[in-house]
Amino acid sequence: MAFAGTACLLVGLITALYAAVASIAGARTGRRELVVSGRRAMYCLAALLIAATAVLQSAFLRSDFSFKLVAEGSSTDTPTFYKVTAMWATQDGSLLLWALLLAVFSSAVLFLTRRSLRDIAPWATAVLGTLAAFFLMLMLGWENPFTTLAVAPQEGAGLNPLLRHPAMMIHPPMLYTGYVGFSIPFAFAIGALITRHTGADWIRATRRFALIAWTFLGAGIMLGALWSYTELGWGGYWAWDPVENASLMPWLTGTAFLHSIMVQEKRGMLKVWNVSLIIATFVLALLGTFLVRSGILESIHAFGASTIGVQFLTCIIVVIVGSTALVISRLPHLRSESRLDSLLSREAFFLLNNLVLVLLCVFVFWGTFFPLISEALTGTEASVGPPWFNAVTTPLALVLVLLTGIGPVLAWRRITPSGLRRVFVAPAGVTIVALVVLVALTNAEDSVLALAMFCLTAFVLTVVGQEMLRGTAARRVITGDSWPKAAAGLLARNRRRYGGFIAHAGIAVLFLGVAGSSAFLQQRDLRLSPGDTFRAGGYELTYERATARLGGDGAGTGAPIAFGAVLTARKGSESFTLHPSRNFYPTRDPSKGSIGRYFEGEATSEVDVRWGLHRDLWTAVRPDISQLEGPIQEANRKFADSSGDVQAVVIAAIAERYRTNPPPAAFRSIVSPLVAWIWIGGGIILLGALIAAWPTPEARVRRVRSLYRARVGRELSGA
Amino acid sequence: MVLAAVVLACLVALVVLRPLVEGPGREVEEDARRAELEAAKEAKYREIRDAELDRGMGKLSAEDHRTTDRELREEAIEILRELDALEGRSPRA
């Protein structure tokens, strides 16, 4: 079956190249049929890649170990969910995913713009086709997902247990949707530059794709942070690791892009800035894809030196050089149509917001690539860690949140000073009240930066609330509706504006969580025996007893053995239990012994978190199984050749030993105030983005009607 | 594998080469221009509504709103004029 997959890739490569060539030929000669042919080629490419993906997925689901990828990443006892998602745990499979998403999105955008953007669309097709061809070439030449093994093993190696978490499996497709999504506006920007149609048309056509890409990228980043928090034994959600940063950077420039395109749409300004920004975002997206697989930076994620690093680097350099040359050659066509009227205008603040975001991106970039920079400049490789990153990004983050509160309040072109005064009275008042309350009633003043962020959050939320209230009031004056109806109507008629405001509120809430959880974190590492107690976050925690569980993992990770602990937490009348544990996965290494291999394979921390709006109580345990070494070695000798059932009984007996007589275990407890608001804030941002992206029915109806009118006119003239 | 590739290539060629065989399509150049103008018109209307809303919320002074509204309506009229020019070329039912 694997040959079918490779065939799809091969024909796909030819199809992608044809799409590019035909589109360019059609654009230059003016022959529409070539352009249509190129577009259809893109549709075919999508179909071929869907077929190829289906072949690979069916191999995973059937546990067909003749496929090298399946043999290395899956096993018969891997739960089905993880069989499906194992495809993108590997380099080859994720290249296929990238190509698939690219082809599908390209087909979607070309279908939606098939009647418009006559001049730009063919060039965009050419760019997208060439990009797809690049990924297909990478697969066919170096990393074919359909490689087969001469001798199919009986059993596969199984999925790395660290990846057996739902968030971790949705995280790559979301990130890739983000990365690929940004290639669409990029392709259309290139097309706009080539054809010198540098008005707002290319922006209008691809705005939604940019927004969707931004949303998925953000969601992917959030999922990664959530996974880190709930799965890894250190209890944090962001480590400024190069791979994390690689996904953050395009998100930052993407956010800047979403704002600055509005300025071009409304005022015809910032044309050079916009094309440069989308080129930068796309390059960063490619960099993000490439960094994980290159091994050029030391990272917890680096999957070792890769065979495709050089090719990716070449692609990135070609894109940068080509795009820059193109932009420079089209500078005369990218002049602004108007000027900045006043600094108290939305345009000015969007520019400021862009500056802050780009600056953040530059800082993160500098810190991420510092090892290479320092090596180039001084000869020794040095790296900067989270303290440096936090120090340089926190002031900018504060400014950013401040701006998210000011932007919504302004108007395009200019706002009157008296209007401005009126609009800031309530938010300023609420902020001062919040400041006073926080200083008086909490210990928030221990961290000046966190206190500042809390006040800014209050500011932003008040601004957004006020905007929605006043907007509803203004609408009521016009339509005379009731309050709820007017509010709904306001939201429906101004989705972009109010969706954006909601997203701003989400950002403020998210940073509230970040500030609280980073400034007021309390972490304790202890060694406890059953019966010991300690205090954390106002609770009294008691290590009640040890646990040993065999099989039947509730979380569906397929771990046969888990050792853990039961802790009870008490505060006043409130009490609950926590069950942190450690999963042990067997290894196939025969040198560890037939019993020992169950204890010597990979192990993952199964954290237990007590979520709370006010604070989270996070606990992890590392059971000490060194005292079981003796019994395990003995069992290895005695029961080496016993049947599976006997071995199971022996393992159960050993596990029971741990449970009844556990040595002191290492516990880590972390109290993170307000961390839940990070995830809540993320959800609010998602809601805002959804509202902003939702197509307005009126425009659709009118567009359809005009098409019908056009068709009638056409058919009459043709009859 | 080669057989599969050839089969797939033929299928793709069937879909992709049909427009070349059929010759220049019946899509008229103006459809594209009309769609672009319609989109621009929608955007302009949205701007006019936004300005009204801003006036209602007190962000724009009466004078500023008058100026802005006048400019935007001028731009909208230009777009409508272009649209009408297109309509004029092809007879309507």
Added chain:
Amino acid sequence: MDPARKRKLRLVMALSVAVLLAGALVYTSFAGATEASTPSQLKASAESGRSYELTGKVVDGSVERRGDGLRFAIRDREGTERLPVNYQGVVPDPFRDGREVIVSGRMEGGTFVAERDSLVTKCPSKFTKEETS
């Protein structure tokens, strides 16, 4: 002030701010950075008291757990010279013999004393070949 002069002034101000920021960026990063090193490099020439980021592989059989801490030996990716490491803090899940690790700390005597919680173990991308049945 006429608009042209105003714009020039804005430009000069913006450029000065940019230069200041760039300077701050460069200075703080070089000042706060830890030098990356391999075990053989540290054994050959290490300044005591200076902070280093050590990368290498865990030597098979060298891992000892004592109390809250961990002692193990680290070697170059392709090398045999061992450097003993004294570590306290959270041990990442993938940590075991033969895995690549990154740990920050200083040299004291002949041992690398690590900063608390600074141990990072690289995720293996797939199970190593030695584990196929």
